[in-house]
Amino acid sequence: xxxxxxxxxxxxxxxxxxxxxxxxxxxxxxxxxxxxxxxxxxxxxxxxxxxxxxxxxxxxxxxxxxxxxxxxxxxxxxxxxxxxxxxxxxxxxxxxxxxxxxxxxxxxxxxxxxxxxxxxxxxxxxxxxxxxxxxxxxxxxxxxxxxxxxxxxxxxxxxxxxxxxxxxxxxxxxxxxxxxxxxxxxxxxxxxxxxxxxxxxxxxxxxxxxxxxxxxxxxxxxxxxxxxxxxxxxxxxxxxxxxxxxxxxxxxxxxxxxxxxxxxxxxxxxxxxxxxxxxxxxxxxxxxxxxxxxxxxxxxxxxxxxxxxxxxxxxxxxxxxxxxxxxxxxxxxxxxxxxxxxxxxxxxxxxxxxxxxxxxxxxxxxxxxxxxxxxxxxx
Amino acid sequence: xxxxxxxxxxxxxxxxxxxxxxxxxxxxxxxxxxxxxxxxxxxxxxxxxxxxxxxxxxxxxxxxxxxxxxxxxxxxxxxxxxxxxxxxxxxxxxxxxxxxxxxxxxxxxxxxxxxxxxxxxxxxxxxxxxxxxxxxxxxxxxxxxxxxxxxxxxxxxxxxxxxxxxxxxxxxxxxxxxxxxxxxxxxxxxxxxxxxxxxxxxxxxxxxxxxxxxxxxxxxxxxxxxxxxxxxxxxxxxxxxxxxxxxxxxxxxxxxxxxx
Ligand SMILES: Cc1cc2nc3c(=O)[nH]c(=O)nc-3n(C[C@H](O)[C@H](O)[C@H](O)COP(=O)(O)OP(=O)(O)OC[C@H]3O[C@@H](n4cnc5c(N)ncnc54)[C@H](O)[C@@H]3O)c2cc1C
Ligand SMILES: Cc1cc2nc3c(=O)[nH]c(=O)nc-3n(C[C@H](O)[C@H](O)[C@H](O)COP(=O)(O)OP(=O)(O)OC[C@H]3O[C@@H](n4cnc5c(N)ncnc54)[C@H](O)[C@@H]3O)c2cc1C
Numbered sequence: 001x002x003x004x005x006x007x008x009x010x011x012x013x014x015x016x017x018x019x020x021x022x023x024x025x026x027x028x029x030x031x032x033x034x035x036x037x038x039x040x041x042x043x044x045x046x047x048x049x050x051x052x053x054x055x056x057x058x059x060x061x062x063x064x065x066x067x068x069x070x071x072x073x074x075x076x077x078x079x080x081x082x083x084x085x086x087x088x089x090x091x092x093x094x095x096x097x098x099x100x101x102x103x104x105x106x107x108x109x110x111x112x113x114x115x116x117x118x119x120x121x122x123x124x125x126x127x128x129x130x131x132x133x134x135x136x137x138x139x140x141x142x143x144x145x146x147x148x149x150x151x152x153x154x155x156x157x158x159x160x161x162x163x164x165x166x167x168x169x170x171x172x173x174x175x176x177x178x179x180x181x182x183x184x185x186x187x188x189x190x191x192x193x194x195x196x197x198x199x200x201x202x203x204x205x206x207x208x209x210x211x212x213x214x215x216x217x218x219x220x221x222x223x224x225x226x227x228x229x230x231x232x233x234x235x236x237x238x239x240x241x242x243x244x245x246x247x248x249x250x251x252x253x254x255x256x257x258x259x260x261x262x263x264x265x266x267x268x269x270x271x272x273x274x275x276x277x278x279x280x281x282x283x284x285x286x287x288x289x290x291x292x293x294x295x296x297x298x299x300x301x302x303x304x305x306x307x308x309x310x311x312x313x314x315x316x317x318x319x320x321x322x323x324x325x326x327x328x329x330x331x332x333x334x335x336x337x338x339x340x341x342x343x344x345x346x347x348x349x350x351x352x353x354x355x356x357x358x359x360x361x362x363x364x365x366x367x368x369x370x371x372x373x374x375x376x377x378x379x
Numbered sequence: 380x381x382x383x384x385x386x387x388x389x390x391x392x393x394x395x396x397x398x399x400x401x402x403x404x405x406x407x408x409x410x411x412x413x414x415x416x417x418x419x420x421x422x423x424x425x426x427x428x429x430x431x432x433x434x435x436x437x438x439x440x441x442x443x444x445x446x447x448x449x450x451x452x453x454x455x456x457x458x459x460x461x462x463x464x465x466x467x468x469x470x471x472x473x474x475x476x477x478x479x480x481x482x483x484x485x486x487x488x489x490x491x492x493x494x495x496x497x498x499x500x501x502x503x504x505x506x507x508x509x510x511x512x513x514x515x516x517x518x519x520x521x522x523x524x525x526x527x528x529x530x531x532x533x534x535x536x537x538x539x540x541x542x543x544x545x546x547x548x549x550x551x552x553x554x555x556x557x558x559x560x561x562x563x564x565x566x567x568x569x570x571x572x573x574x575x576x577x578x579x580x581x582x583x584x585x586x587x588x589x590x591x592x593x594x595x596x597x598x599x600x601x602x603x604x605x606x607x608x609x610x611x612x613x614x615x616x617x618x619x620x621x622x623x624x625x626x627x628x629x630x631x632x633x634x635x636x637x638x639x
Contacts, residue, residue, distance in 0.1 A: 011575045049572030062572035
């Protein structure tokens with residue numbers, strides 16, 4: 001077994017690291033405090049090719065693999081989890097399905113600008129009554145000649161306010177339950193489509209989380225991605241890939257918190273020695289380092305399986321579960337290692353602590369990951 | 380317009396350099412991360428900007444060094460250089476700045492570029508000599524530590540600005556010429572993902588001394604020994620009333636440190 005990156009993957013990681021440390025890390029605290037969407041740095045990420053990593057060059061992307069995506073995303077998250085979720089949603093939840101299930105005409109219209117970073121995409125599945133139970137879709141899309149008329153509400157949509165394109169899931173045949181769900185690309189200024197609210201959040205505060213309202217929103221049938229009734233399958237398959245992204249985000253958050261802790265444990269003295277020399281602190285750092293390595297390895301395994309075209313549902317859920325739990329534990333302990341300072345904004349570990357929490361919730365809660373893994377192992 | 384950029388691979392700026400236990404003339408290379416010398420990145424960036432501004436041309440990266448140097452050349456290709464040449468032979472293992480300049484000059488004579496760019500110095504041994512020696516061997520004009528350049532429309536001359544104390548010294552230099560880049564010339568780009576993915580499809584040509592009609596002899600400059608700097612004496616904190624402490628500080632600076 002080889003666990004070494006190729007030259008290209010290592011160069012992509014190094015580029016993402018340098019860019020993130022030089023341009024993202026310095027603004028992370030400020031955009032978190034102000035809940036400000038980082039337009040300038042996101043634009044530069046697009047220019048570098050970080051927003052359409054796995055899309056072939058012909059469709060505006062970078063033509064790289066999932067492993068490259070994972071190593072780059074970890075570096076971005078290590079500096080700022082908000083940038084990481086913007087990157088993850090654009091790559092995994094928008095570009096991936098539009099590339100995989102879209103026709104060439106749809107790719108040209110809806111994928112190329114987003115994969116090239118000229119516009120952003122979002123993924124609108126969750127509704128007030130359809131979170132973990134994503135089948136319970138109430139948004140409807142009624143066929144009317146060459147159009148569909150969409151009516152409903154989508155909740156907690158990442159990049160929902162900033163995106164120019166939304167991949168929206170809706171019932172085209174409510175009688176068939178989740179087999180009656182279809183997927184549509186809805187463009188920003190379509191009449192009847194509006195953003196009704198941006199949430200005020202605990203973490204990933206620089207990423208906008210919005211409520212989308214569809215009020216008899218008329219969308220051409222040419223905007224339907226995949227066949228009628230295939231929407232739920234598309235959503236689940238997309239989330240498999242997305243979970244690898246969130247796992248990488250979680251690893252990055254953990255690394256950020258861990259590195260601050262190691263630095264602090266060397267510098268801070270209590271009872272006459274650096275606190276790292278107190279066994280209880282040393283052990284916390286040892287547990288952090290070990291869990292991070294484990295989380296990173298499962299994430300890379302899931303990515304490698306996806307790149308090889310092999311099944312990866314179970315591994316993606318394992319990676320998401322383990323990495324999210326690791327991020328939360330590491331960030332909690334990182335605050336602890338910092339003592340009273342850790343509780344203060346200035347130390348910046350409290351940001352990792354607040355950011356870590358979402359990784360246990362979105363794209364399937366930790367409980368839902370366990371359901372998926374259990375189903376797979378009992379198959 | 381063809382431009383050759385000379386690049387050197389050096390240890391990462393964060394490296395804690397240690398003298399090798401086995402060879403007191405060398406550093407311990409175990410665990411070192413190698414990078415393109417930062418001043419050379421300014422040179423690469425400027426070459427790419429000249430090409431982009433003119434809408435045509437070719438940028439060729441050249442480096443002398445062992446196998447690992449391919450990584451540095453690949454970075455140059457990922458940034459946007461069109462192809463690379465690797466001067467790679469054990470005969471060059473102990474090349475000093477003059478031997479390096481002679482080897483580079485031989486390649487440059489074959490390539491016949493209108494312009495050669497390099498960094499003002501490599502950040503490992505800080506010799507800062509190759510650019511000027513290269514120009515001397517080629518018998519081309521040279522401007523070192525440039526902060527600004529503008530190649531004229533028909534690529535016959537280049538106007539360069541050199542940073543001097545309190546101002547900019549401006550020259551018009553006929554091409555071909557050798558220029559060395561100072562920090563501030565530009566802000567080097569990051570390689571894009573497309574650039575990185577495309578780099579492996581670009582050519583890195585291996586060149587041996589024989590291909591250039593050279594037989595490298597013994598270098599004129601030989602390292603006899605490397606010595607670590609003596610450990611820095613510990614700092615001193617002057618305690619007591621501020622009034623007295625300041626007096627003691629001034630005395631210590633004047634008498635002990637002889638700094639004022
Ligand atoms: C910041 C943020 C960004 C988001 N971005 C997006 C986005 O871009 N697109 C999108 O479509 N959605 C997005 N979401 C929605 C997110 O995916 C859901 O919040 C998540 O799936 C959980 O659904 P819920 O909030 O309805 O919780 P619920 O489903 O109501 O869950 C409540 C609790 O019950 C548990 N639970 C539920 N069912 C079971 C079960 N069967 N067994 C055991 N426990 C169970 C859950 O684990 C959880 O602990 C985002 C959410 C947030 C907060
Ligand atoms: C919001 C807030 C309110 C506060 N209010 C007050 C107040 O009203 N009055 C007041 O006097 N103080 C107050 N404090 C200070 C608080 O009591 C201290 O922050 C706390 O005792 C920890 O000390 P420290 O921050 O110096 O951390 P440190 O002592 O530097 O500890 C850093 C880390 O090292 C660990 N550590 C230290 N020594 C050892 C050891 N020997 N073995 C193992 N682990 C060790 C700690 O557990 C911690 O994880 C407040 C702090 C905060 C954040």
